[in-house]
Amino acid sequence: MEEKLASELQRRLRGVVKTREPLARHTSLRIGGPADYFVVPASVEDLLETLAFIREHGLPWLVLGNGTNVLFLDEGYRGVIIKLGPKLGTIQTLQNSVCAQAGASLAALVSHVRSLGLREFDFLVGIPGSVGGALVMNAGIPEGTVSDIVTRVKALTFDGKFITLKGDECQFGYRSSRFQHERLIVIEGEFALGRGRVWDGEELLRRRRERQPLGVPSPGCVFRNPVGVGATAGQLIDQAGLKGYRVGGARISPKHANFIVNEGGATSHDVLQLIDIARSVVLKYYGVELKLELAVVGTCGVQYSS
Numbered sequence: 001m002e003e004k005l006a007s008e009l010q011r012r013l014r015g016v017v018k019t020r021e022p023l024a025r026h027t028s029l030r031i032g033g034p035a036d037y038f039v040v041p042a043s044v045e046d047l048l049e050t051l052a053f054i055r056e057h058g059l060p061w062l063v064l065g066n067g068t069n070v071l072f073l074d075e076g077y078r079g080v081i082i083k084l085g086p087k088l089g090t091i092q093t094l095q096n097s098v099c100a101q102a103g104a105s106l107a108a109l110v111s112h113v114r115s116l117g118l119r120e121f122d123f124l125v126g127i128p129g130s131v132g133g134a135l136v137m138n139a140g141i142p143e144g145t146v147s148d149i150v151t152r153v154k155a156l157t158f159d160g161k162f163i164t165l166k167g168d169e170c171q172f173g174y175r176s177s178r179f180q181h182e183r184l185i186v187i188e189g190e191f192a193l194g195r196g197r198v199w200d201g202e203e204l205l206r207r208r209r210e211r212q213p214l215g216v217p218s219p220g221c222v223f224r225n226p227v228g229v230g231a232t233a234g235q236l237i238d239q240a241g242l243k244g245y246r247v248g249g250a251r252i253s254p255k256h257a258n259f260i261v262n263e264g265g266a267t268s269h270d271v272l273q274l275i276d277i278a279r280s281v282v283l284k285y286y287g288v289e290l291k292l293e294l295a296v297v298g299t300c301g302v303q304y305s306s
């Protein structure tokens, strides 16, 4: 059945269609069982055709960027994962802005802007996501986020309609956006040049290397920092004595307590157990309910910030 539908879709696309693709290959945490269908569109037309196919067959679906803030289950995903990568990753300089497609990496965007002699996007240095993922998550650091530089976003509804939103119509919040709430697919973003602050990217990278467990599989920060508490999620987990705590192959990083790392052979259930432990201990000791920043994807859906 899967093979038959996959061949039907493949006939309609120029891009790649796979069945039973292990999602662990596509996430920075290196966890995740097989996706029934895994599509890498070669163009926006391919993406539209994939959405039409999904509507026709009533399948669950999810768009994936670089997979640096998601947890898939070991059971995998019973629907279509649409991976936006370099084929949808052009970056163009316009008059006073840069336009980048969703599949471009943030690293490529930063180096493009550096090649113009500008350091205004350097606050994004070291964030391993794609432009699409960064817009959906409003990625950034405490001193600045993507929402500070974006002027326009082109997105697609599940019905296949294009919409263009100005930066202030994207409802950006702390690691949140309208794209999450309305399940819009980000196609491209336009980012302003010449009005931003200049950053010291090397210093920010040094700070990152000092504080974060880089080089070990992880999904970045697991929890959002709570508001009005006077401590970050990592500090609360650390103060609760959980730094270094381990379940199976997963561990609360001894370097940064808001990172869960895969030290080898971790399952999604090890990670979910650690998440539950961190939440219940922090709630018990500090009365603070930690909310997820990580997108935990069920076998047929996606769940945000619960």
Ligand SMILES: Cc1cc2nc3c(=O)[nH]c(=O)nc-3n(C[C@H](O)[C@H](O)[C@H](O)COP(=O)(O)OP(=O)(O)OC[C@H]3O[C@@H](n4cnc5c(N)ncnc54)[C@H](O)[C@@H]3O)c2cc1C
Pocket (backbone or CB within 6 Å): 028, 062, 063, 064, 065, 066, 067, 068, 069, 070, 084, 102, 126, 127, 128, 129, 130, 131, 132, 133, 134, 135, 136, 137, 138, 139, 140, 141, 179, 184, 185, 186, 187, 212, 214, 218, 219, 220, 221, 295, 302
């Ligand atoms: C070592 C490390 C350090 C990190 N540091 C930071 C940091 O400093 N600041 C920060 O904000 N984040 C950080 N992150 C987290 C992560 O890199 C960001 O959240 C990034 O923006 C996610 O982009 P992505 O392409 O990997 O998205 P994915 O992980 O692929 O997806 C994230 C969510 O966005 C959705 N999505 C992705 N692309 C699209 C699209 N085009 N249209 C619609 N939905 C889409 C997915 O369905 C998913 O729900 C870090 C992660 C790691 C591993």
